[in-house]
Amino acid sequence: MTQRMTYPFAAIVGQEKMKLALTLNLINPTLSGVLIRGEKGTAKSTAVRALAEILPEIEVVRSCPFQLSLNSERDVCRECARVECRERILKGEPVETLKRKIRVIELPVGATEDRVVGTLDLEHALKMGEKRIEPGLLAAAHRGILYVDEVNLLDDHVVDVLLDSAAMGINTIEREGVSFSHPARFTLVGTMNPEEGELRPQLLDRFGLCVHIESLQDPEQRVAIMERRAAFDEDPESFCRQWEGASAQLVREIENAIQxxxxxxxxxxxxxxxxxxxxxxxxxxxxxxxxxxxxxxxxxxxxxxxxxxxxxxxxxxxxxxxxxxxxxxxxxxxxxxxxxxxxxxxx
CATH class of the missing domain: 1.10.8.80 (Magnesium chelatase subunit I, C-Terminal domain)
Structure with a gap:
């Protein structure tokens, strides 16, 4: 099966503030994310997916649903009672790891709190007599990007949970008298169309950065968008190779900035x-x-x-x-x- 190519971040025409805000959040996740306001068809989702594609790989414990690295937060695995590496960690034995791309986790508009936060596997608790956590989207987003399209249409309580986790870097699951916490450090990216309603001021304030984007009005830029998109659709591999240099340069700049x-x-x-x-x-x-x-x-x-x-x-x-x-x-x-x-x- 042929791997689907991602449109290069460096090839996106215009929208400089949006690209800068996204890049800054990847350099410094404590900025608490970015809210992108604007009409559809202005490369919002393209930019998010493309940026994740060019970033360096991260090392994770194989089969770990919390995206943990080998050298951090091992206590989470001890509490989880689900991860394959649990017994090895308890015995102090080596744990298998792998390297993979940073992920973009997309949050659907109709997501419930349990789907976002995670829940307790009651069936396993009754059968085995031990707690087991079913991780939610916040666990999958740890060390990655959580992308929320039409964030203004989400339930306010779900938005509160997202913003709390983004600010604190921790997600806590409390179900049936059981409390369980795991790391949830991610870059939060929300997009919205203001014509469909605004977020409450209290929620707006929780996003670190905010940019407003519009369709480009310069004919030269609009033509460049059409030409690049047509070239990408016709031969994605060749088009991406043309932008490898610019993409690699951006990666070096991000890594240097982090240091x-x-x-x-x-x-x-x-x-x-x-x-x-x-x-x-x-x-x-x-x-x-x-x-x-x-x-x-x-x-x-x-x-x-x-x-x-x-x-x-x-x-x-x-x-x-x-x-x-x-x-x-x-x-x-x-x-x-x-x-x-x-x-x-x-x-």
Missing amino acids: LYPRVTVDRSLFFEIAAYCLDVGVDGHRGDIIILKTAKTIAAFNSRTEVIREDIDTAAELALPHRMRRQPLQDIVMDVKSVRRNRNQG
């Missing part, structure tokens, strides 16, 4: 600049300040720098503040943060 991020410093004067940004545009709470700081450091690392500059703060604010600014009832999310700040200061 560089812990060494990035921020001058204290820029902390005041971040605070002024949030106060000037009317942001409630302090999550926006913290996300801008993390985003600016990630941008600096992505640009191979160990010191944040003013331009990093500006770019970070454009990604971290649009969905956090105070708005009038029925007012749409304002995406031009710098203009809002300038107008309010002039006023």
Whole structure:
């Protein structure tokens, strides 16, 4: 069976903010994900799947439903009573591992809480007298990407669970008096069409970054989209080979940024600049300040720098503040943060 080719991330035309927001979240998962707002047919799902395809492989314990690495969270396997490696771990014997691509786990709109979080296998508990956890989508998404299309149509409670796990990096299953936790560190990507309704402000605030994308209006870019897509459909392998160099370069930049991020410093004067940004545009709470700081450091690392500059703060604010600014009832999310700040200061 021929393997299905994935459209290269580097070949996507335009939508630079979306591509930057996705890349930054992969460098620094503590940014708490990205919400992509915009109409259909603007390469949202294409970008997510393509980015996962070019990332380095990860090492996982074979047959582990929690995507665990060999050197971390072994206690999860001891509690699970389901993984094939359990007996080996308890005896201190070697455990078989394998390397595979980072996965994109898609969450269907109609997903129930049990499907997302996981549940207790009651039949096994009754027959064998021991607990066994049936992992949910959050377990499958650990160390990967959780993609939620039309996130605004999900049940609010399910969205709360997703955002809590994304923020804390842990998922807890509590059923029939049994409590079980496992790692759930993933890059959360939500997409939505604003015409179908907005998320509640409390939920919007939980997404680290937010971008709004539209159909490209430049004829040259629209023609480039058609040409590239036609070439990909006609000969996917040849088309992907043409973009191998650009894809490999992006991988190197991401890997370098991950290594560089812990060494990035921020001058204290820029902390005041971040605070002024949030106060000037009317942001409630302090999550926006913290996300801008993390985003600016990630941008600096992505640009191979160990010191944040003013331009990093500006770019970070454009990604971290649009969905956090105070708005009038029925007012749409304002995406031009710098203009809002300038107008309010002039006023």
